[in-house]
Amino acid sequence: MSIYGLLFDQTECIGCGACEQACQAEHDQEPHEVTKLDDQSYNWVEDLGDDVFTRHFCMNCEDPTCVSVCPVAAFTKTELGPVVWDASKCMGCRYCMLACPFEIPKFEWYSRNPRIEKCDMCIHRVSERLPTACASICPTGATTFGLREDLLREAHRRLNDNPERYAGRVYGEHEAGGTSVLMLLSKDPAASGLPANVPHESLPHLTWSVLERLPQIIPVWGVFLGGMYWLTDRKNTVADIEGYQREHDDD
Amino acid sequence: MTKFTIPRITFWRCITVLLAVLVAGIVVRRFTFGLGSISNLHDGMPWGLWIGFDLLCGVALAAGGFTITAIVFVFHLEKYKVLVRPTILTAFLGYLIVIGALLVDLGRPWNIWHPIVFWNPHSVMFEVGWCVMLYTTVLFMEFLPFVLERFGIHKPLRLWHRYLTPVLVLAGVLLSTMHQSSLGTLYVIAPQKLHPFWYSQALPILFFVSAIPLGLAMVSVESYLSLRAFGKRLHPEILRDVGKATAVMLMFYLTIRIEDIIVRGEFGNIFAFDAASWFFLAEFVIGGLVPMFLLFRRDIRENSLALMGTQTLVVLGMIFNRMNVTVTGFQLGTGASYIPSWMEFVLSIGMVCIGMILFSFAVRNLPVFEEGPLEDPRPTDPIAEMTR
Ligand code: SF4
Ligand code: SF4
Numbered sequence: 001m002s003i004y005g006l007l008f009d010q011t012e013c014i015g016c017g018a019c020e021q022a023c024q025a026e027h028d029q030e031p032h033e034v035t036k037l038d039d040q041s042y043n044w045v046e047d048l049g050d051d052v053f054t055r056h057f058c059m060n061c062e063d064p065t066c067v068s069v070c071p072v073a074a075f076t077k078t079e080l081g082p083v084v085w086d087a088s089k090c091m092g093c094r095y096c097m098l099a100c101p102f103e104i105p106k107f108e109w110y111s112r113n114p115r116i117e118k119c120d121m122c123i124h125r126v127s128e129r130l131p132t133a134c135a136s137i138c139p140t141g142a143t144t145f146g147l148r149e150d151l152l153r154e155a156h157r158r159l160n161d162n163p164e165r166y167a168g169r170v171y172g173e174h175e176a177g178g179t180s181v182l183m184l185l186s187k188d189p190a191a192s193g194l195p196a197n198v199p200h201e202s203l204p205h206l207t208w209s210v211l212e213r214l215p216q217i218i219p220v221w222g223v224f225l226g227g228m229y230w231l232t233d234r235k236n237t238v239a240d241i242e243g244y245q246r247e248h249d250d251d
Numbered sequence: 252m253t254k255f256t257i258p259r260i261t262f263w264r265c266i267t268v269l270l271a272v273l274v275a276g277i278v279v280r281r282f283t284f285g286l287g288s289i290s291n292l293h294d295g296m297p298w299g300l301w302i303g304f305d306l307l308c309g310v311a312l313a314a315g316g317f318t319i320t321a322i323v324f325v326f327h328l329e330k331y332k333v334l335v336r337p338t339i340l341t342a343f344l345g346y347l348i349v350i351g352a353l354l355v356d357l358g359r360p361w362n363i364w365h366p367i368v369f370w371n372p373h374s375v376m377f378e379v380g381w382c383v384m385l386y387t388t389v390l391f392m393e394f395l396p397f398v399l400e401r402f403g404i405h406k407p408l409r410l411w412h413r414y415l416t417p418v419l420v421l422a423g424v425l426l427s428t429m430h431q432s433s434l435g436t437l438y439v440i441a442p443q444k445l446h447p448f449w450y451s452q453a454l455p456i457l458f459f460v461s462a463i464p465l466g467l468a469m470v471s472v473e474s475y476l477s478l479r480a481f482g483k484r485l486h487p488e489i490l491r492d493v494g495k496a497t498a499v500m501l502m503f504y505l506t507i508r509i510e511d512i513i514v515r516g517e518f519g520n521i522f523a524f525d526a527a528s529w530f531f532l533a534e535f536v537i538g539g540l541v542p543m544f545l546l547f548r549r550d551i552r553e554n555s556l557a558l559m560g561t562q563t564l565v566v567l568g569m570i571f572n573r574m575n576v577t578v579t580g581f582q583l584g585t586g587a588s589y590i591p592s593w594m595e596f597v598l599s600i601g602m603v604c605i606g607m608i609l610f611s612f613a614v615r616n617l618p619v620f621e622e623g624p625l626e627d628p629r630p631t632d633p634i635a636e637m638t639r
């Protein structure tokens with residue numbers, strides 16, 4: 001389990017957008033209005049109406065799908081928690097985008113040398129034991145940074161103390177096998193604009209259960225093909241010899 | 252004195268030139284302004300027509316290569332030997348098209364070799380990448396003897412056929428079957444994104460099994476096209492047998508497919524008659540059951556035109572299946588909107604045309620068919636016209 005995490009409490013968020021600005025500044029992006037996640041926006045505070053807001057950003061999964069699917073291992077899950085991407089390895093196949101259950105990685109569609117862009121949980125700050133930009137600027141404490149263990153305990157404490165305030169569970173505790181980012185939602189995930197159908201198990205095992213059998217399948221399949229090759233060929237040889245003998249018997 | 256002749260301007264030549272100019276323009280645009288400038292792909296729809304049609308279908312069409320080499324060399328059914336070379340050629344060209352499509356589709360194609368050095372055995376794409384590399388190499392080496400023969404290099408060829416060919420054939424069948432199924436495995440990671448009619452844990456098996464009837468059907472269609480283009484004599488009795496085999500393998504596939512649907516409890520939804528169910532029914536009935544029943548009928552198999560029509564239906568049905576997995580099923584599962592841009596279509600058509608032109612060039616200059624390089628093609632045929 002990773003060390004650090006983030007806890008977002010929807011009931012505390014006032015939608016001020018300070019974390020959007022802090023995130024853009026932290027990643028040297030032009031300050032801009034965010035209306036969806038894209039290659040320039042790693043963090044988006046969505047207005048759901050009735051003074052309810054959702055934050056969208058990378059969940060930094062515990063067993064990340066993106067790490068598992070990338071053919072060149074451009075993604076890594078750091079010990080600390082953040083999931084990071086290495087520009088020098090990526091070949092732009094976009095399998096990570098297809099596979100991520102939270103639809104997080106975004107692509108630079110109008111670039112000659114396109115990058116995959118997503119929240120990196122401020123790896124440069126976290127590796128110095130500093131909280132992420134969004135957590136350190138949040139004026140209400142809706143986003144807090146800390147040890148994932150502590151945050152999970154805190155989330156359950158809040159759930160127990162005020163069950164009527166929340167929609168039942170901690171989003172991210174089990175989603176995709178658990179994520180470094182945890183969310184306490186007042187509306188259920190679908191109503192909060194978050195993916196609601198994410199399986200509660202880590203996804204990489206789905207393909208791994210196929211791939212791990214290859215070392216067994218390949219030899220068996222190879223032996224079968226080779227065996228068939230030899231077997232049927234031998235039949236031909238036998239047929240040839242018999243044919244040869246028959247010809248000579250006639251003499 | 253050399254005589255210069257100005258090529259006659261014909262309708263098909265104009266089309267070819269126009270297409271070539273368009274393709275070149277689109278490629279330049281792509282490498283100047285990015286993928287977004289030529290395609291309608293977006294963050295919610297990272298893969299589209301190129302992956303669905305050029306890549307998955309290109310590979311699926313090359314399936315003829317592994318089916319026929321397996322039948323002839325592994326199972327030693329020698330009477331199908333006449334089909335080997337044309338199918339090896341198509342498979343090779345199919346994979347060149349795949350690589351061509353990848354070079355356009357990958358965001359950073361100059362890093363295409365990275366899977367060689369940066370390993371991630373947990374990634375299906377890593378397996379796909381290795382299969383493409385290795386199988387293209389094998390196909391190239393299976394293709395090389397055509398060229399050597401053409402230039403009369405016979406001595407090394409004898410050794411080649413004796414020692415190398417069996418290894419190549421086995422490696423080829425192994426790699427190609429792995430590649431077919433791994434393309435299905437790619438989607439196993441996204442259960443919540445693909446519509447349940449197309450998502451299945453068994454996708455690798457479905458892709459592998461369906462590649463066999465597809466390969467057989469493709470071989471027939473190819474032979475028919477060569478007849479049209481080059482007046483190449485068909486082997487009616489062989490194509491009839493291939494038709495029979497297609498019917499059986501198709502039945503095998505359709506049984507697995509419908510069982511898979513039943514096991515996952517989706518059977519009832521087939522008759523919901525919403526968009527998904529229509530797409531599924533079109534794929535399963537028109538592209539599957541109908542040609543299967545037709546191929547089981549003797550009168551259809553005896554009539555070469557009807558046989559070709561039916562086999563074409565099989566091929567179209569399978570293309571439809573692959574497109575449903577990559578595009579329609581994904582859209583129905585995620586709600587993403589996507590209609591390919593005209594430039595995506597032009598590039599796809601361009602790729603197919605390049606393949607046809609190379610095929611036509613190869614059969615006229617290399618000993619692909621058993622009677623050696625073919626004579627000048629029939630002048631009335633568009634494909635031949637384009638490539639002369
Ligand atoms: S949310 Fe997506 S991009 Fe982020 S770590 Fe998980 S799989 Fe990777
Ligand atoms: S687009 Fe890049 S980072 Fe994403 S899976 Fe492909 S190679 Fe890996």
